[in-house]
Amino acid sequence: MRTSIKILFVFFITYVAIPQWEIRTNYEFVRQFASDGNKMYIGRNNGMTIYDLNTKDSVYKNSLNSDLPGNYINSFMPMPDNTILVSTNGGLAVIENGTITKDKPICSSYPDNDARDLYKDSSGAIWTFSSHKVHKYSNGVWKSYDLSDSVKYAFDLEKLYIFGDKIWALFNDNTKTDTKYYFSEKINEYIKISIISDTGIVRTFQTKEEFPYYDMFNYGAFVSLASTIKDVFLKNVNGVYVYHDSSWTMSYTFEINSLTPVESQPLITDKEGNIWCTASNYDHTIAHPICYNIKTGIVTEHLKDSEDKFIYILSILDDGTIVAYSSKFFYFRNDTGWIKNTPQDFGIPDSVYFSAPRLADGKRYVRITYSYNSSFIPGSLYCLDDENIIQPIKSNTPYYAITQFGIKKDGKGIFKGRKSKYENLYYESDSTFIELDNATGNIIVKPSNDGFVYFTGQKRKQNLGDRPYLTTWEGDSLIKIDMGFSDESGPVVEDFDIYNNLLIALGNYEYGKDSLNSFLSIYNTSTGELQKFDKSNSCLPDYYYIRNGIYLYPMDTLPTSVTVDNDMNVWIFTSQSLIKFSINEFKIHDLPMDSNNTTNKIFVRTIYFDNNNNELLGYNSYSKSYFFFDIATEKWDSISITDASFIGNYVAHKKLLDNNVWACDDLGYLYKYAGKGHFTQYNLHVNGKPNLGFRINDFSIDVNNYLHLGTDIGLLTNKTILTGVEDDGTMETENIVLMPNPTTDFIRINFPESMNNKHIEIYSILGNKILESEYKDRIDVSGLNAGVYFLKAGNKIYKFVKV
Template identity: 55%
Template sequence: MKTFIRIFVIILLTNIALSEWELRYNADNVRQFASDGNKMYIGRNNGMTIYDLNTKDSVNKNTLNSELPGNYINTLMPMPDNTILVSTNGGLAVIENGTITRDKPICTNYPDNDARDLYKDSSGDIWTFSSHKVHKYSNGVWNTYDLSDTVSYKFDLLKLFIHKDKCWALFNDNTKFETVYYYSEWNREQISIAIISDTGITKIFEKYDYPYYEGGRLDLINYNNSIILKNMNGVYIFNDTNWTKTNMLDINDTLIASWMTAMKSDNKGNIWYAITNSNNSVTHPVSFNINTGLKKEHLINEEDKTISNISVLDDSTVAVTNGKYFYFYNDTGWTRIISSDYGIPDDVNFSNVRILNGHRYIIIYNDTKLYKRSTLYCLDDRSTIPPIKTGFPYSTILQFGIDKIGKGIFEGRNSQYEQLKFESDTGFVIPGIYQTRIIKPSINGKVYYSPVAKNGSYLLTWEGNKIDTLDLGFMNEISSFIYDFDVYEDKLIALGYYEYDTDSLNTFLSIYNTSTGELLKYDKTNSQLPDFYYRTEWIMKYSMDTVPICLTVGNGMNIWITTTESLIEFNNGNMTFYELPKKDTFDPIVFSKIYFDSASNEIFASSYYDSFYFFDLATEKWDSIPKSDCGIIGWYISHKKLLDGRIWACDYTGYMYRYIGKGKFEPYNLQINGREYLNFQINDFSIDANNYLHLGTDIGLLTNKTILTGIEDNTFIDTEQIFLMPNPATDYLYIKSNILRSSIEIYSILGNKVLESEYKDRIDVSGLSAGVYFLKAGDKVYKFVKI
């Protein structure tokens, strides 16, 4: 049987000439925008929108349909030759005459695969950086300064600051909190500073070497030959050797420089910032002239006493907003314009003002009756550049599952707009919970997910607009909870616990048949499933003794459970215990996840150590392999068992892998633009009941309907005309063929033979569960769907 599966997959894949990928995406989240006079280029975290200012047409570009090296657009820098330099999380590109290209020396010679913010110094040289390296482009040559040669601890570069002929590189010390540039879960700055000259790193300011404030914003600006630093502790001046605290920006003891508003410079020698009182009830702009030392308060007589959003436009106009009014300052003084005079209703939230092509633009931040979120709005002519709306609310996808009709449950990165939702008949709906631990599709075509909730010993699914709750038999027990669950054919198998005495808990196992509704329940009353207890220290509880961790289901409905003490084989209530591998003489290695791989007949286990572990069911032995030798090319992201019974994995570079046994993976050819891999990160992946492959990525959801089989539905193959209908089928599958066959066989998506019959033109498939099947006639294989 296994031999047949391997052979027929090889046959199908080698016949694929072109693999088609579909992308569902969202074009919100404007990060940057720039213009060359003819087109507007809008950079997002998942690509770029190019808007033609003449035809009003928009097109979205990403690494799959353009030469963008990365999808996270960091900076769009207009260049003197009317090109635009683009920095991304994959490197550099240039926009020239409306075309994105990497075929420029500044791009091809760039010595890194990540280019964050772009800066230009007074000599016209360009600076950028990646996680550990700073790069300078001067006279057509890139020079690199690697901070990891000097900094020995974990860190991530945040931004640069140009001071005279030196570059200050600000980086987060991540030994305590992991604050990173991209998609940081923490936003707690722990800043150290490296000073870089042409000869290399000349000095590093650790937190004891300068006016450090833990966790707060650090703001720098040039002040003649010195530097002003502002943070929550106050204002300081650095004069090349020493730091000195100063009140030079304060108005008096009660009105001091606000740490929350960044300092800005205009071309008239003024530093603009905001001052505030002790309770932030008064905030307004101040200009400080670096030549005369004079301070001037602005807008102090306005009705609104909290005006702090300050920007200096490219023409040196100062723009200030407060949500209701726009204030503009130039040589003639201040002009105040109410937002409704620009045609902007009161319910619109918007950004600070930017100027492009002599026109002033804002970004609209919320959906209203008149405007969509992420619309660019021109204050001068009231024109708008709306985002391309696809009806899909996710720009990035971290976790998902797709049902048999193509609707899914998704979770993205943006906690406000991309929270967990399922796709109903009428739109995307929050499913009554805000977090899920596990999402899995099943052979019956539905997607099941587990809630993170007290007394949550149930699974959820949906159909249409209705959420269905599957009680797994222990909802009435105290503090019941599901650790893990798996799917096998038409069954759901869940591992959990409930409290049966104070601080004492019992493990349970539920097996639910989705076809018949039969529920089998196991706990300590009818099995040897272990119990455990909590040890309480202050407000913390620690699980002690034999604690269940996870499960996986193997061939023949053998259920494998890991605990903190052992690996357990569970079959119809009978249990066999196996030792776990040891991390030292006494302590076993605790695995956070285990998966059974049907092809290798192995259990693959993940741990926090530098090796992958696997348990061979034939020899009943554990073995391991260093993660560096497992065959994964890029930075490993995750692995899991999919609906085909195989273990798959993905990495940071966009490779997909299938497990081949003995701890090793091999790349799976995604057949995308002539490459085997995406060239950007895959966050999650799934196979649905139709045998479609889905990838959750940082540009949206990618779907391929043919790559796993190479067979299109309802198509004739070669000259042997075999036609299956209806497809999908409910009761009977009709077969039309110009070739006589002696028999047919039907296999499940897992490769199990489920039906064998003499050849006839009508086959009764009513007894099959809903899902994808393969009909084998002679040496030919055809796919059909049972609903």
């Protein structure tokens, strides 16, 4: 076979090959599911699994390998023609005979780029919504209603209710809460309401004077609605209210025999229009369903004589069956009455926890949420009717969305994901993922040239705030590197950088009753040598703090960040100055005033050195500006983020292992820093496009020169994009051989006899030429640091590894 391996430097040669992306993700989260009788479609927050009910095979689909317009699967709606309509955070798609397409007219004509929940009214019209707009599809045409026309502050639509010929749209007031439909770290709803008819917005309820808006003690509340023929009921934490003749009043309809509605249980309307909820006593020792008959006005208690006295969860299936369940029993109510079952009646062991049942193709399924039984994996769908279990594809990350990570040379990683901001990181052992216990603070994760990944935040003891370590791991065990000030009071490593085989840590420790001393530690990972600097032997500043209980509030000359340039100068940013620190030189640069806030000096949380431009770069999220320091001229300047050349909304930037600054945005573009606050787009070559089409949360280059992207669908890895390895069939690979590879001291090259020019050049991973000579019998590389290098011979370029 004729093959060729080329290394195409991104610095001066254009790519020809399409790089290959690999994905690692978690398949345990189930958001929606539906079936067409042959396949089960399992919607997740990171794509979709298609499970063949006959062959038992599963395939994973996302927006990169299918026609899915988005990866957050909001809802499925089975259609009369046996297709399934899918709403996603990128728009609409249709599943037809197992194939996903977005070319159907209902999809291609959709006037928005986000479709949340799907609804169908009594006329057959389909409704959905995005952040600000409600959309109706009827007779092949979409019609839109923009709430921004009447709501003039930040808001985000949450859900719709269809009551007759009106749509009641609930939205969160984002001036009072950060809660949104997507990616909220916590649910704290501040709901307001807009009523929509076919002709437009009829009325909007926005104030306490207009409707029972709950705002007690600045906490929001879950809100649900239900309707009779003439009235609308609203339930929140305070109770139930009724909207009648254009006014709201408190309703005591659902309070019966000293029972009041359970706060967390929404109102549910059955197929006869009757309204259900669960009610409990004051002590919450008794709870069961109650039903309000809209024709008679009578409220009836259900299951009050059951041996299970606390039944507080209620739902309704698509066929109208009311479902109540507790930790002990299922209760199904149809036209003939209630049927009680235990989970064991359906083959579910006591050690398995599950969600409320839902229908798919006429069968009842539950989602396994937690399990002590290896046969019931979390994320599985279990059919109550035939006891068939649909297990998820084996996960290879602890989270479906990766928000922070680091990858070692051996491919093992440490990960943080999207559940909440309080989630711990998990590091990967040889067999499993281990939760990072006994860690706190803003944990910083960075890969190193020695092949390990280091991170901050590891405490000495559970009850102490001391965090004196940089930590990595091998197998199941953590390796803690003491950065040298553990004998002081309350040492904390706040930030660190990496230069070749050196770890440079910036931190502080308590000194006296109201002061903190800064420290700088430089640890050599090859020799174990540690150099320590603080106020006693350097220009590092101290600063005072204000104590409030266990919390310290640092003041004045607070150091916040550290970075290292190519000359091993350590740059420390403080609230008052920029310090240039080296073994033989200390220089303090005053900070200029912030042009966006002339009463304060510029401030950034972190600074990064960029090798290509010899600059320090920081970002101020308040003024949305980049501040950059030219090391050669020793001058500061700034630029607004709107002028920094981002295509989407900026997400993050940082220095990578190539010693340059990169950045990412919410459209999945990756950027390299071009200097003076500007960024240039880096082509990711994704299905012929330069970007992913969805958010990049974090990114990294490991010591193997693999590019990794932490995204909302998992970890994406490309092993060739930074080196441009391609296969184009132009030359026999056996004609040229580099050996040994990897090497420790020298390399020999087997040239083809036809090749007369034996001039060679060696480049670093950054593209810098570090060696040039005529080849004789071998090349001495013993003086090179460990890492990846490129050898150019003739018009060919080859990769080798120095160990």
